[in-house]
Amino acid sequence: MTYSARTIFRFATPLVVFGAVLAALTLVNRFDAAAPVVPAPAAVGGAVADRAGGDRLQELQRAIAARPDDAAAYAALGEAFLQRARETGDPGWYARAGRAFAAGLRRDPRDLGALLGAGTLANLRHDFRAGLRLGEAAHRAEPALARPYVVLADAQIELGRYRAALVSVQRLVDLKPGLASYARASYFRELSGDRAGAVAAMRLAVSAGGTAESVAYVQVLLGDLELGRGRVGAARDAYRAALAAVPDYPQALAGLARAAVAGGDLRGAAARLRRSVARLPLTTNLTLLADVELAAGRHAAGLAQLAVVRAQRRLLAAAGAVPDAEAVLFEADHGRPTRAVTLGRRVWRSAPSVRSADALGWALTRAGRPLDGLRWAHRALRLGSLDPLFRYHAGIAAQAVGASAEAARDLRIAVTGRGALSPLAVRRLEEALR
Amino acid sequence: MRKLLIALAAVAAAAIAVTVAVGSSHREAPGTMLDPSADDTDLYAFTAKDAPGSLTVVGNWIPGQNPANGPNFFRFDDRARYYINVDNPGDGRRDIAYRFQFTTSVRNPNSFLYALPGASGYDDPKLNVRQTYSITRLTYAYRGRRVHVRERVLARGLPVAPPNIGPKTFPNYQAFVNGAVRNLSDGTKVFVGQRDDPFFVDLGATFDAINVRRLTGNQGEGKDDFSGMNISSIVLQLPERRVTKDGKAVAGPDAANAVVGVYQSTERRRLEVSDRAGIAKHRKRHRSHASGGAGRWVQVSRLGNPLVNEVVIPLGKKDQFNRTSPDRDAALYGTYVLKPELAAVLNALFRIGAPEDNRTDIVQALLQGIPRLNQHAGIRGPPAVDTLKINLGVPPAATENRFGVIGGDVAGFPNGRRLGDDVVDIELQVVAGFLKGNRVPLGDGVDRNDKDFLSSFPYVAAPDSGFDSAPSRRVEPSHPPVGAGGS
Numbered sequence: 001m002t003y004s005a006r007t008i009f010r011f012a013t014p015l016v017v018f019g020a021v022l023a024a025l026t027l028v029n030r031f032d033a034a035a036p037v038v039p040a041p042a043a044v045g046g047a048v049a050d051r052a053g054g055d056r057l058q059e060l061q062r063a064i065a066a067r068p069d070d071a072a073a074y075a076a077l078g079e080a081f082l083q084r085a086r087e088t089g090d091p092g093w094y095a096r097a098g099r100a101f102a103a104g105l106r107r108d109p110r111d112l113g114a115l116l117g118a119g120t121l122a123n124l125r126h127d128f129r130a131g132l133r134l135g136e137a138a139h140r141a142e143p144a145l146a147r148p149y150v151v152l153a154d155a156q157i158e159l160g161r162y163r164a165a166l167v168s169v170q171r172l173v174d175l176k177p178g179l180a181s182y183a184r185a186s187y188f189r190e191l192s193g194d195r196a197g198a199v200a201a202m203r204l205a206v207s208a209g210g211t212a213e214s215v216a217y218v219q220v221l222l223g224d225l226e227l228g229r230g231r232v233g234a235a236r237d238a239y240r241a242a243l244a245a246v247p248d249y250p251q252a253l254a255g256l257a258r259a260a261v262a263g264g265d266l267r268g269a270a271a272r273l274r275r276s277v278a279r280l281p282l283t284t285n286l287t288l289l290a291d292v293e294l295a296a297g298r299h300a301a302g303l304a305q306l307a308v309v310r311a312q313r314r315l316l317a318a319a320g321a322v323p324d325a326e327a328v329l330f331e332a333d334h335g336r337p338t339r340a341v342t343l344g345r346r347v348w349r350s351a352p353s354v355r356s357a358d359a360l361g362w363a364l365t366r367a368g369r370p371l372d373g374l375r376w377a378h379r380a381l382r383l384g385s386l387d388p389l390f391r392y393h394a395g396i397a398a399q400a401v402g403a404s405a406e407a408a409r410d411l412r413i414a415v416t417g418r419g420a421l422s423p424l425a426v427r428r429l430e431e432a433l434r
Numbered sequence: 435m436r437k438l439l440i441a442l443a444a445v446a447a448a449a450i451a452v453t454v455a456v457g458s459s460h461r462e463a464p465g466t467m468l469d470p471s472a473d474d475t476d477l478y479a480f481t482a483k484d485a486p487g488s489l490t491v492v493g494n495w496i497p498g499q500n501p502a503n504g505p506n507f508f509r510f511d512d513r514a515r516y517y518i519n520v521d522n523p524g525d526g527r528r529d530i531a532y533r534f535q536f537t538t539s540v541r542n543p544n545s546f547l548y549a550l551p552g553a554s555g556y557d558d559p560k561l562n563v564r565q566t567y568s569i570t571r572l573t574y575a576y577r578g579r580r581v582h583v584r585e586r587v588l589a590r591g592l593p594v595a596p597p598n599i600g601p602k603t604f605p606n607y608q609a610f611v612n613g614a615v616r617n618l619s620d621g622t623k624v625f626v627g628q629r630d631d632p633f634f635v636d637l638g639a640t641f642d643a644i645n646v647r648r649l650t651g652n653q654g655e656g657k658d659d660f661s662g663m664n665i666s667s668i669v670l671q672l673p674e675r676r677v678t679k680d681g682k683a684v685a686g687p688d689a690a691n692a693v694v695g696v697y698q699s700t701e702r703r704r705l706e707v708s709d710r711a712g713i714a715k716h717r718k719r720h721r722s723h724a725s726g727g728a729g730r731w732v733q734v735s736r737l738g739n740p741l742v743n744e745v746v747i748p749l750g751k752k753d754q755f756n757r758t759s760p761d762r763d764a765a766l767y768g769t770y771v772l773k774p775e776l777a778a779v780l781n782a783l784f785r786i787g788a789p790e791d792n793r794t795d796i797v798q799a800l801l802q803g804i805p806r807l808n809q810h811a812g813i814r815g816p817p818a819v820d821t822l823k824i825n826l827g828v829p830p831a832a833t834e835n836r837f838g839v840i841g842g843d844v845a846g847f848p849n850g851r852r853l854g855d856d857v858v859d860i861e862l863q864v865v866a867g868f869l870k871g872n873r874v875p876l877g878d879g880v881d882r883n884d885k886d887f888l889s890s891f892p893y894v895a896a897p898d899s900g901f902d903s904a905p906s907r908r909v910e911p912s913h914p915p916v917g918a919g920g921s
Contacts, residue, residue, distance in 0.1 A: 182705070207512055207513045
């Protein structure tokens with residue numbers, strides 16, 4: 001799901017955001033009093049941060065004071081702010097980074113560092129059209145450089161421009177094989193249904209390594225890929241490796257929870273998810289926790305978690321945030337499907353990717369329009385994705401319109417990767433297969 | 435009240451975390467291009483006092499090893515290839531290369547512990563993670579545009595000295611070091627493993643627009659950002675006959691085979707991203723598809739002289755620099771050396787009258803070699819290539835001067851580079867115009883490494899252990915001003 005941070009800053013005073021999240025957290029903590037509230041993982045800084053020591057920000061600010069017209073100095077400061085955002089989880093650094101990049105671009109609209117920084121930030125805030133524009137500008141400024149392709153590829157994939165994205169990712173791998181490029185190659189392979197290839201590329205990313213947090217991140221992606229093709233043991237190994245890199249890494253805890261669900265251990269799954277959301281209350285994991293509680297027959301706890309998610313979404317929406325595919329799926333499964341359809345169309349317009357198509361299709365199916373739902377499911381599968389979630393959505397829609405051969409095929413694919421699905425989806429899937 | 439405030443602060447911290455996490459939950463791979471496992475940081479080439487007939491090379495990789503951060507990340511990538519390259523006629527193409535490839539094995543795959551307490555040696559089952567390497571010698575024969583490569587594996591399964599976790603895990607760390615020093619049958623000596631980072635610089639001051647803490651940086655008081663930080667070293671001691679162009683030992687500094695150039699590099703594999711969906715079917719095949727198949731190796735970093743990549747090569751050209759071979763340096767990057775941005779910056783900051791144009795003196799000192807010292811013999815108008823050039827016939831100095839050649843000590847940088855050479859001060863002074871008579875006593879205020887180097891192989895100081903580490907703490911004591919070139 002997503003509420004873009006940019007819109008939050010544009011429309012909401014920090015007080016509103018703070019109040020919103022405070023409210024959500026109060027709800028979380030009521031049901032999980034034992035879990036300590038801890039800030040985001042103190043990441044091991046990059047080599048540059050480590051080399052420069054803690055007072056790098058001050059030194060960069062002094063550098064700007066010494067050369068107030070130097071666009072590159074502002075870009076370097078913005079990069080340092082982005083690094084701080086990664087380390088602390090404080091989005092205030094995003095706003096500061098945005099201002100620094102803007103100041104750099106005002107001084108030199110072609111400054112490479114400022115273009116790359118602003119493009120990276122735009123993608124982080126899910127403004128993919130701005131990301132694309134800035135990535136293109138950076139690429140034009142320095143055609144021999146690899147990094148503009150990172151900004152370009154991320155934007156192109158989310159905007160559904162896969163032909164262009166393939167070229168960008170290939171150029172990126174050709175120019176600079178490493179964690180960032182291998183991980184993107186893996187994602188592209190996954191989208192086009194090459195799961196073995198996706199795993200192989202992600203293993204290269206893991207081996208190449210980087211900062212602790214990026215290693216943990218690609219280990220989790222590897223685990224998710226393994227789960228999606230039914231290899232629960234391999235998935236568990238990857239999540240554990242992520243936890244070895246960054247203790248209590250929330251996404252890895254959630255991954256282990258999903259592996260536990262796949263093994264039928266709902267209690268163990270719930271415990272891990274509670275730890276994960278106490279560490280970082282990601283909406284995805286709160287939703288999964290709700291589903292797990294409900295499946296375990298703990299209805300009160302499940303409904304309470306759903307209320308937390310609703311509160312989080314409502315408050316962030318009130319703060320002007322823009323939803324994404326995950327918000328659509330939540331509304332379709334746990335809210336009002338007709339509203340999910342409206343939301344889905346909005347999401348599709350801003351990010352016309354296969355993921356957005358899948359979400360809109362599922363909203364239509366849930367709203368009682370499976371024929372339309374199937375049409376969108378086909379768009380979601382147009383690259384050949386074997387994503388269990390996409391296949392589950394397509395299979396249910398196909399079954400509802402009586403396309404039984406197609407339904408059987410998609411549901412079979414989905415059931416292989418059931419570990420990647422929520423208990424709710426698995427239950428529906430099993431009912432559909434009976 | 436106080437307690438409540440603390441509680442609120444904790445909630446605020448987590449609240450903040452929520453919004454960032456929520457704002458970035460779409461599927462995204464890390465954007466960082468930081469690639470420490472392929473990052474070559476510093477190269478040293480010198481004649482060691484205890485090994486006068488050999489070239490000693492130290493190649494360092496994987497920067498930022500804060501010993502306290504745990505041992506798991508400071509590892510050579512098993513899927514990359516690491517090189518020490520030798521160019522002996524001086525044309526910028528490698529003629530001999532030593533390739534290192536690594537294999538990591540984990541004894542107990544269910545444990546993420548690097549080692550159990552009391553691990554005593556490579557065969558001790560308490561050592562859970564073991565990395566070994568093979569070393570291959572490659573020789574290149576160039577015929578026109580074709581190159582013929584011969585490969586010979588010199589050894590396999592040699593142990594990498596592990597990160598120094600602490601005295602409880604490794605009560606006798608030196609045993610691992612001793613076990614990692616290996617003598618090969620051709621007289622080559624090799625060590626691979628963690629060491630203290632021998633580089634020393636006040637990075638904050640240097641990269642903060644040369645904001646030296648006490649002008650002009652020649653009176654100490656600099657803060658060494660690398661003190662207490664570790665690095666992964668490959669140390670090679672090669673008999674002269676293994677690196678000279680005629681395969682013979684060097685008779686003296688004037689011998690025709692006396693000068694060799696050295697650079698280090700790293701390669702990773704490319705791959706075919708995939709096109710199962712056939713979405714590029716009707717499109718002209720992309721150039722990359724034609725220019726190299728899946729699995730082709732791509733050079734992702736290289737290094738010869740210190741700080742060339744950091745200071746000379748502009749941001750937009752760094753990837754290209756890392757991909758290309760030194761033989762194209764003059765054509766691709768010559769202009770950045772001839773008209774160095776750093777000279778302009780120094781003038782803007784300190785008004786020291788550094789020449790800003792036509793800096794052939796820098797090209798010669800760093801890239802062509804100094805005539806009758808480390809310029810390759812028998813090559814007319816020596817090409818400008820970023821290799822570390824050393825005259826093997828120059829005997830090691832009895833007492834080393836940290837300013838090397840500009841301090842009158844011809845056995846030091848830029849004639850090769852010793853571990854103690856103060857390359858930051860030297861390069862600042864050279865860019866300020868030392869070789870053109872503009873002698874400005876610039877420096878970063880750090881004069882030496884925080885640890886003493888060893889008098890015998892592998893020369894680089896032992897790494898700090900994770901248990902008692904204190905990174906970035908050493909401050910150079912204040913001292914009377916030192917003149918340009920140490921005068």
